[in-house]
Amino acid sequence: MSKVYIALQDNEESRYIVEAIEEDNPDATVIYQPAMIRIENEGHLVIKRETVEEMMGRDWEVMALHVNLITLGGNVDEDEDQLSLTWND
């Protein structure tokens, strides 16, 4: 199984997004690098709107992820409730 990954700018908004990712993907690895945070996981990673909203304490659109996004690896599927990354191997 290959790793999917996503990297976000290290800032106040991303902090909550990362917390939400950790909650929804308990096996994911979070790596702090200069000015950025990289999260990787075997085969699959999901970012759920509901969990991010809970962490932030306010409404949040999945598309707002793009403002802080640096890079990602994997097949993307996005709708209004979540963004997921997968490899089909």
Add this chain to the structure above:
Amino acid sequence: MSNRKLNMKDKYRLLTRDLEWEYSYQDYEEIFKQESFEGIKITDWSKWEDPFRLTMDSYWKYQAEKEKKLYAILDAFAQNNGQQNVADARYVNAIKLFLTGVSPLEYQAYNGFAHVGRQFGGVGARVACQMQSLDELRHVQTQIHAMSHYNKHFDGFQDFAHMHDRVWYLSVPKSFFDDARSAGPFEFMVAIGFSFEYVLTNLLFVPFMSGAAYNGDMATVTFGFSAQSDEARHMTLGLEIIKFMLEQHPDNVPIVQRWINKWLWRGYRVLTLVAMMMDYMLPNKVMSWQESFEVYFEEAAGSLFKDLARYGIEMPNYAADAIAEKEHLSHQAWGIFYNYGHAAAFHTWMPTDQEMDWLSEKYPNTFDKYYRPRYEEWRKMEEAGERFYNPTLPMLCQTCQIPMGFTDMENPTMTSYKQSVYDGERYNFCSTGCKDIFDHEPEKYVQSWLPVHQIYQGNCGGAEMEDVLGEYYKMNLGADNLDFKGSPDEARWNAWHNLEPAEDKLKKAS
């Protein structure tokens, strides 16, 4: 529930797919003239999936937010004299290389995506290319804005667009994009959308931006991340076009495989400039070229090609050649630029003792064995007042246009040299990858505008070095070029920080 907001998928369908219409009085082939000549067979454009389902209204909303964040920081950087807070003045030469070598590629990408977007019969692909085209225009504009502040305080920034079209080492990135833009629309998408954006862009942007962050360059970190926030969408478009072509018709598979082989190698050769920037031009090091190559190429591309295996796509055979070079590439590139430091629009230098030790640690198999002795010799010459500049012009590879300085990985002190004969003329190549690319389309690559050939043919301002560098390239000789030691950049930096020039220190000590 009649006023319920549309969900994302419905909104995307209505605002993107639903904009298409049936062509009733013009032939499809007349409207999309370039769609079929490359041999790619598309049977059903409606199968195109845009994973982000971005509509134009959301696009403007989030792009505006990104711009506001960016310009607030650029203002703060300029107002606080941010140029004085970079690690040391040598760092700024990495930014000169970026502005002259990379930013003009963003402009080429803007042109390229505007063009190919028009050529596709599918509305989903057309809208995605339109957005990417606008992104690329935003990137080149914000990069020029951000770096215009450095232009007020350092040499070498003033004529980046003029230089990009003429200077010998800038023909490497320029010819890469010219090659892609003069191909058909599907090949362009594999070249730029897939190979460059999906597989290689992380190796360009992430090290540059982390490097800027580690070296106190807030302006570059910010424009870099702002550009990179669009990059995830570009990468996804690149992957989508590949999957779409492969799913549309089995006859597409060998064509796509050949393009992937070609463009991964072409792109990798352009990244030679990044390899050298990472290992030699950042005073505060982030990671070595080898380390970032392992994470962003070997590991990431490895996962990608495993995923594409179900279509019958394989990792290009040249990947093994790139991997074999990872412990040599940056050292050989810096050696070339040190040789031709009088002909570059940025400064070069010999690494300090501390930097050489870092290189030994990061490259235990190669640095001390092959490169340190050469550097120590050059340093001795420099200390004797005879800094080495190579007065001859190098032979260039016909395909990648890099001077033929790479060596054979089986025998790392021998130049790697391949050749082909076409129409009675002999052509030279640095590698099997570059030779194969030429052999497949010789009639295209015999037309390459090779800077060294052009100089010898008298097309670059005259016969003397000064005519070429000063008149034709528009370098300010004695300011933009030569060693960092003794440069006006160094003098200004020392004056800002009340530092003594290294030479005065040496004199005092002796």
